Amino acid sequence: MVMIYCSSQLLSTSFPLLNPKTLKFDAKYSKNWLPLQSTEGLVKGFHQTGVLNLNAMQEDKASAVTSDGSKLRVPHVLTVAGSDSGAGAGIQADLKTCAARGVYCSTVITAVTAQNTIGVQGVEAVPEDFVAEQLKSVLSDMRADVVKTGMLPSTSIVKILLQCLKEFPVQALVVDPVMVSTSGDVLAGPSILATFREELLPMADIVTPNLREASVLLGGVQLETVANMRSAAKSIHDMGPRNVLVKGGDLPASLDAIDIFFDGQDFYELRSSRVKTRNTHGTGCTLASCIAAELAKGHPMLTAVKVAKRYVETALDYSKDIVIGTGLQGPFDHLSKLKRNVHNAYVQRAFDSGDLFLYAVTDSGMNKKWGRSITDAVKAAVEGGATIVQLREKDAETRDFLEAAKACLEICRSKGVPLLINDRVDVALACDADGVHVGQSDMPTNVIRSLLGPEKIIGVSYKTPQQAHQAWIHGADYIGSGGVYPTNTKANNRSIGLDGLKTVCLASKLPVVAIGGIGLSNARSVMEIGVPNPKGVAVVSALFDRECVLTETKKLYAVLMEAASRVK
Numbered sequence: 170m171v172m173i174y175c176s177s178q179l180l181s182t183s184f185p186l187l188n189p190k191t192l193k194f195d196a197k198y199s200k201n202w203l204p205l206q207s208t209e210g211l212v213k214g215f216h217q218t219g220v221l222n223l224n225a226m227q228e229d230k231a232s233a234v235t236s237d238g239s240k241l242r243v244p245h246v247l248t249v250a251g252s253d254s255g256a257g258a259g260i261q262a263d264l265k266t267c268a269a270r271g272v273y274c275s276t277v278i279t280a281v282t283a284q285n286t287i288g289v290q291g292v293e294a295v296p297e298d299f300v301a302e303q304l305k306s307v308l309s310d311m312r313a314d315v316v317k318t319g320m321l322p323s324t325s326i327v328k329i330l331l332q333c334l335k336e337f338p339v340q341a342l343v344v345d346p347v348m349v350s351t352s353g354d355v356l357a358g359p360s361i362l363a364t365f366r367e368e369l370l371p372m373a374d375i376v377t378p379n380l381r382e383a384s385v386l387l388g389g390v391q392l393e394t395v396a397n398m399r400s401a402a403k404s405i406h407d408m409g410p411r412n413v414l415v416k417g418g419d420l421p422a423s424l425d426a427i428d429i430f431f432d433g434q435d436f437y438e439l440r441s442s443r444v445k446t447r448n449t450h451g452t453g454c455t456l457a458s459c460i461a462a463e464l465a466k467g468h469p470m471l472t473a474v475k476v477a478k479r480y481v482e483t484a485l486d487y488s489k490d491i492v493i494g495t496g497l498q499g500p501f502d503h504l505s506k507l508k509r510n511v512h513n514a515y516v517q518r519a520f521d522s523g524d525l526f527l528y529a530v531t532d533s534g535m536n537k538k539w540g541r542s543i544t545d546a547v548k549a550a551v552e553g554g555a556t557i558v559q560l561r562e563k564d565a566e567t568r569d570f571l572e573a574a575k576a577c578l579e580i581c582r583s584k585g586v587p588l589l590i591n592d593r594v595d596v597a598l599a600c601d602a603d604g605v606h607v608g609q610s611d612m613p614t615n616v617i618r619s620l621l622g623p624e625k626i627i628g629v630s631y632k633t634p635q636q637a638h639q640a641w642i643h644g645a646d647y648i649g650s651g652g653v654y655p656t657n658t659k660a661n662n663r664s665i666g667l668d669g670l671k672t673v674c675l676a677s678k679l680p681v682v683a684i685g686g687i688g689l690s691n692a693r694s695v696m697e698i699g700v701p702n703p704k705g706v707a708v709v710s711a712l713f714d715r716e717c718v719l720t721e722t723k724k725l726y727a728v729l730m731e732a733a734s735r736v737k
């Protein structure tokens with residue numbers, strides 16, 4: 170079964186092969202758009218018309234592809250809201266939320282506010298004609314899937330919006346009835362209330378009031394209990410929206426954040442733990458825009474609401490300690506990135522080919538044999554002059570590996586030495602390591618890059634010039650090439666010799682580090698093969714299958730320095 174979304178008008182004009190009698194209509198989902206269920210056979214019929222490739226829609230409704238397969242449509246939310254100069258709420262929160270949720274977000278700005286963590290210092294409404302112009306520009310050209318509203322400062326703006334939605338129907342309308350800011354400042358006056366109740370809410374697929382907004386919508390009723398919230402949800406539903414989410418974040422005497430979702434038939438009590446933080450500015454905008462984003466992806470309403478609630482909870486938890494501004498209520502981090510820097514005070518520096526000079530690669534078996542921990546081994550290597558470290562713990566349990574990696578990261582970061590993880594992208598992600606080293610049978614480089622992000626270091630093992638070229642195309646940062654000499658450390662590893670190494674080095678646009686059987690006796694020959702690469706040597710047993718890692722690292726460092734001075 171495949172879900173197809175289209176307007177009834179589009180249905181008859183664009184999909185002539187569709188026999189509506191064979192389709193199940195579910196008009197409950199949205200007024201303007203009819204979700205249809207079709208069988209596999211019908212989908213193929215569609216495809217042959219060349220109108221739309223619905224096989225793509227099967228995977229993700231919002232990522233429809235035109236018949237030539239070239240234009241990938243992404244889920245698109247249009248937010249109609251006010252700008253928050255402090256960027257915790259409003260348009261800025263909507264943009265960040267959609268970015269975090271992988272959805273395109275366009276913006277129609279209804280008002281510009283001057284605000285910060287202390288409060289709202291000024292509000293300047295955008296002229297109504299210009300709001301209309303923005304709406305038309307976006308909707309006439311860019312086909313939004315979902316419209317989400319925030320601050321709508323005048324009755325005329327609501328009317329303009331509704332008129333535009335008639336002209337350019339969308340799949341769903343999410344209304345966050347912003348009337349009062351969390352700092353207590355009024356963002357939409359009482360005159361607008363009647364228009365909200367009589368015109369906007371009846372068009373909404375969901376409305377998401379907090380306790381204060383729900384109370385205002387209902388003429389000032391007291392809302393103090395979950396039972397009150399249920400009856401408020403029911404009364405607001407009677408005003409016409411298809412679904413209501415009454416948010417109980419401000420409910421007194423509740424340890425959890427309880428929201429009531431009502432779809433006209435059933436009530437759902439949605440709980441999440443209350444995160445203790447001052448950084449809650451913009452949670453309402455964020456929740457609503459996340460609901461819109463999930464709807465734009467094609468999720469059903471209840472799923473969208475649950476995902477949004479979880480997203481807000483996670484983001485709050487992640488940013489509970491960040492400090493931005495001096496006021497009582499701070500913004501939180503939609504992209505869950507800031508905490509790392511706050512906690513570690515560490516910003517990864519750019520990779521430099523000089524980092525490969527003395528590359529220490531650990532081995533759990535060897536460290537065990539010599540009775541030392543991974544952390545002790547790494548500490549000694551770094552003190553001895555290692556310029557980069559790789560944790561290559563083939564036998565470690567994941568949990569132990571992660572703990573060791575975190576401890577080693579602290580050691581390496583205190584000395585400015587990058588720490589990479591061998592093979593295990595999951596471990597690298599979990600401890601925020603500086604990167605990974607992978608081989609031919611590990612995860613492909615482009616997938617790793619999308620998981621780790623642009624700043625992380627990715628090293629890949631290659632033995633041939635063709636492979637070296639591939640590494641460059643795929644966006645690796647360096648190549649590990651070997652084994653240069655025979656080694657007992659890696660089983661069944663074909664050696665390429667100095668000639669093989671030289672061939673890879675000559676072909677590579679990336680920095681190369683040589684590996685395999687390298688130690689005090691032969692490091693100089695490796696570094697003096699007569700071409701600009703390799704930039705260094707990677708060693709396991711020469712450092713870790715020895716009694717004193719510190720002494721061996723210092724000795725190897727001296728040999729490499731000597732070789733480097735000769736090459737110059």
Ligand SMILES: Cc1ncc(COP(=O)(O)OP(=O)(O)O)c(N)n1
Nearest residue numbers: 592606607608609630649650684707
């Ligand atoms: C610096 C460096 N170069 C090559 C390798 C080998 O990686 P791979 O081919 O993935 O083999 P394993 O190390 O996983 O056995 C390396 N680890 N480091």
Ligand SMILES: Cc1ncsc1CCOP(=O)(O)O
Nearest residue numbers: 652656658685686708709710
């Ligand atoms: C991991 C790896 N990849 C190619 S050779 C090798 C092992 C290197 O270990 P050693 O330095 O002890 O020879």
Ligand SMILES: [Mg+2]
Nearest residue numbers: 592607608611
């Ligand atoms: Mg590997």
